[in-house]
Amino acid sequence: MEYRPLGSTNVLVSSLCLGTGNFGRSDAAPGNWGATDEKEAFRIMDAALSYGINFFDTANVYGNFGPGTTGDSERIIGRWFAQGGNRRERVFLATKVSRVMLDNDFDGPNTRDGLSLWKIRRHVEGSLERLQTDHIELIQMHYVEHRTQWDQIWEAFEGLVRTGKVDYVGGSQFYAWELMKAQASAQKRHFMGLISTQHRYDMTSREAELEAFPCAIDQGIGILLFSPLRRGALAVDVLEPDDRPLNDETVQFIETHRPQMTEYATLCHDLGHRVGNVTLAWQLAHPAVTAPVIGPATVRDLEELVESVEISLSDEVMAEIDRIFPAPVGHFYGGPAPEMRPLSWA
Template sequence: MNYAYLGKTGLKVSRLCLGTMNFGQSTDEKEAFRIMDAALDAGINFFDTANGYGGNKRGYTEEIIGRWFAQGGGRRERVVLATKVYGNMEDQNDGPNMASGLSAYKIRRHLAASLSRLQTDHIELYQMHHIERNATWDELWEVFQSLVQQGTVDYIGSSNFAGWHLAVAQAEAKARNMLGLVSEQHKYSLLCREPELEVLPSAKHHGIGVVAWSPLAGGLLGGNALKPEYGSRSSHEAKAIEERRSQLKRYAALCSDVGESESNLGLAWLLANPALTAPIIGPRTLGQLENSLRSVEIVINEETNKELDSIFPGPGKPAPEAYAW
């Protein structure tokens, strides 16, 4: 496994981040334990979750991870743990504050609940799952600063922030002599290259490591989208496949030519971007995890990169050059 610094920190994390959203939904606890054990054995030390994960039981994914930690054997000590706060936890005790959002009140309450479910006393990376448009940065940075000072949180990250949100957050943190954001978790893949306009340049400028979610575009780049025998699909999925069919066929042919799977080439393309710390892989099975390990070894040559740009054209340049002189 290869490692990279998380943003401008001295913390090294694996170039693949283990996503756990499937745990408790399509992946049962026993298989989740096998996946996490295998990830550690492969050198993956960066695990990502969220308090809202768990399907019909919000928080259930954190509970699974907590029970895995409780087995001991250095599991908790070896993991750089990231979780998130923002969503509706459907806790009636939150009263009018139950809806999705951020406040000092909610952050403290939901962090305490996450720590309990995860059976730990601290979180390495605590992430805002979405921008909060009502609370001020005075409120948010004050509560996050107190959590860092208490030792319950090491670093603060964001998710789904626009480029200008990152800039404002860092300016407000600097005014308080705070480190500010160290990571931004963002939707980014060959099929979703809009972040190249604003988010990636902003993150790079401010020393924020980018962690890509949905790096295989919800499975469209996973190699099975064009296989009709691969189970029934929702009308939304079927429509997405039809809209992208010509691209996906060209992509499959390219992958065949270079001798790599669609999923691993898609991950390798992300890993080659200097703005990216890690893509989040979300294996449902142990086999899927094992197959993805190859991606960190792939080196994409110039000819293949040009063909990828031809199949999946991005904005070409960052803003404003992408749409102005």
């Protein structure tokens, strides 16, 4: 396994981060979130440690199937930690806060996506209980919060850091200007601010190359990639499909990009590597990227994906991937840089 510093922290984490969004209930439809039961989740986490993966990512809302199930993924991880064997000590643990928890009457009128000091404190305490730990290495904001002043948000996270319940703070889906606004506010408070942020980044979604990635490099912010394989779509070999189930969203993505996916699969065949592994190797080649957050549903998935860290793509191969999946046009040449998502005040 390869290890990289997470932003400016000088903490080395594995260049593949184990995502746990699939951990949930056994009756979920194959190919959908939550389709990995607890027994297989335990096997995946044990295998991840054996491969040298020390970076685990979860969220308080993973396993959100309805009232009474909120936080199921964190509970599974907590029960895995409770088995002992230095499992907790060997993991750099990341979770998230911001989204709606479905427990009945938990937040009352505040049952909505968003952040406040009140909500951050309550939700982090809940995560600590479910995860059966007294601290979290990295707490991440699931989304940017536009309704709350940064001073109040930093007040919440600073308190958690000062009391030892949290080590570091990260974000997710921030624009470059939002990263800078967060860092400027933290600097005024003499607080470290964001040390990481999560982004959507793959061959078909490369807008982060224009502003977010250069900003992150400049500010010493590590980049983690959520859903780097597009729910498995960018791991599908359209020339030799296997028997793993795909949900409707993934099937639609493949059909939309079938000409490119066909050329890409041909390139991967020529290289002698699995499609998903080439995708991860291409992402890891970007200097801004610390780790893609992979979400294996089975141990078999994990065993295949770890091979990606051993792949080095030549300049010629990188140029061919650029030809198949063209890079975005810079704003100096083609108008404003596209934004990743619309702002929402709902």
